[in-house]
Amino acid sequence: MPGVNQDQSDKDSEPFVEIDPTGRYGRYSELLGSGAVKKVYRAFDQEEGIEVAWNQVKLRNFSNDPSMIDRLYSEVRLLRSLTNKNIISLYNVWRDEEHNTLNFITEVCTSGNLREYRKKHRQVSIKALKKWSKQILKGLDYFHTHDPCIIHRDLNCSNVFVNGNTGQVKIGDLGMAAIVGKSHSAHSILGTPEFMAPELYEEHYTELIDIYSFGMCLLEMVTLEIPYSECENVAKIYKKVSSGVRPQAMSKVRDEDVKAFIERCLAQPRSRPSAAELLKDPFFYEVVDDDDDGDDENA
Template identity: 60%
Template sequence: MVKWKKLAFGKKGRFRGRAEKKGRPLRGESETPVIPINHPPPPPPPPPHAAGDPLLGEIEIEMPPTPPPELDLLDTEPEFAEVDPTARYGRYTEVLGKGAFKTAFDQLEGLEVAWNQIKVGDILRNNDDLERLRSEVRLLKTLKHKNIIKFYNSWLDKKNNNINFITEVFTSGTLRQYRIKHKKVDVRALKKWSRQILSGLVYLHSHDPPVIHRDLKCDNIFVNGNQGEVKIGDLGLATILDNARSAHSIIGTPEFMAPELYDEEYNELVDIYAFGMCLLELVTFEYPYCECSNAAQIYKKVSDGEKPSSLAKIEDPEVRFFIEKCIAKASQRLSAQELLMDPFLRDDGEKIFYPLQSNMKASGND
């Protein structure tokens, strides 16, 4: 077995290395191990379908066990793990950043996609929960907008007690990662991103009933640094509002949650509040309510109508005024459509795209 030592540069800048094998150094091609660097092998044929009723538009199957994690990238290639019930998508053990997203491959289109697995033990308590999940998945499959991460497929894996999602992959990172890396966000970039995010929210909110994201934050807004394009992701928790009542379950991140979310009676304007908090983070480089040490302190400040301390640090009055419009009281908060018309976003003459204009509400107020 050849064990590699750390590579170093020689005096003339050439790459050199040594291998330990009977104490003899490498010379020429002798004793040199060949490390193939190839694309992952094509996935094997899908496992046989298990008996059961179709769920979420797909067949329930018994998924193969996940192989052990990789030991050394120099010695092993990404290992194949499983395929989806349609045999179109193959998953490997390689992880895309943090979280549950894994590398997957679309064999039909030849594209890399993201495979996300979410435990459903606490979600599916009864048949009503299962039907609600079916409705949410059917909704996600219909969403098509240039500023929304594409949703391709989903199915329930009963053996491992999780639901699987196949989505578009955005490898440039999130807005939070961009902010941390670059340490500065130009106002022009802020306006451009704002228009794109609001355009995506107009699309979601213009459905009847509206689609509410409920957990919008810089961590799930993805950016393509080369093109300046942003897309809203993590829509797995979004639900359709019932015509007769508002949504009634608390989902979200405390720093980005509107006050009315805690009262469990809210509408799509909670996404506007979260959007305003995203802008606040990008402008000040601080997490909203970072002065608080726990969620209880955040809840008290939000309930008392106290704004994050970082809001006072914004020097540009136009930027601050626009953010204040987004995080105003629910009765005074503007809709995504109204914010797109705000002078702050229209002063550079860039054309704004209005999706589903014929289906939008006439006034934008509820």
């Protein structure tokens, strides 16, 4: 088969800079994105012949807390068992002892994250924004009704990914997810300040913090502005969030139905609806469901 010829003189071939322990996945040098503790590289699945994402977490960031490393590893392993079309698939995970990294392979979306995609395509109908929103909520509903319950804890537009040729949207960057089981309660403070619910700062919260973050995502989708961008630092964001002051971007939302829907998501925890409840909201009545035959994706 000519396809398996690995002639090193072929100038068009791109060399791997790293290969996983199984020999299946090869990493390229091209960086797709990076965060505080993680870098994401373009990679290739030699068995399936598809491009994937190679996520690398430097464990030295958690060197003062070995239990955090174990927890991160066990949570990522659990996430590998999740199957939902609105959640980025996790294919493999392993720890590299020599380089002190945690590595995991995920699917890659053609059009990058929703923040970049929305900036690139500025003329988008409310109908399209609703389609994206509905898919994000379906992913959250899967997390929140899973046994054990999973809280994403860092939902924002840079953690939602898009296949631009189909309009499919998937939640990714699950490295901060908390598995909370029957208690539905978590305690550690982490996330992206602009998208963090007020109760998250109080270190006692449930999966409804993801609904708050979703509301902020929708606000960003509508206004093309990161919430609380008027604040100079995290302390000022915290002060506004904890005192219930909405971001200035809310004043830019002209559609009253959209504004009311966002407000539902940002409500106090006791009156904040679940993902399942929001999916039944009249806000989505005009959005054709895509569960069965993919009609929504081709609309």
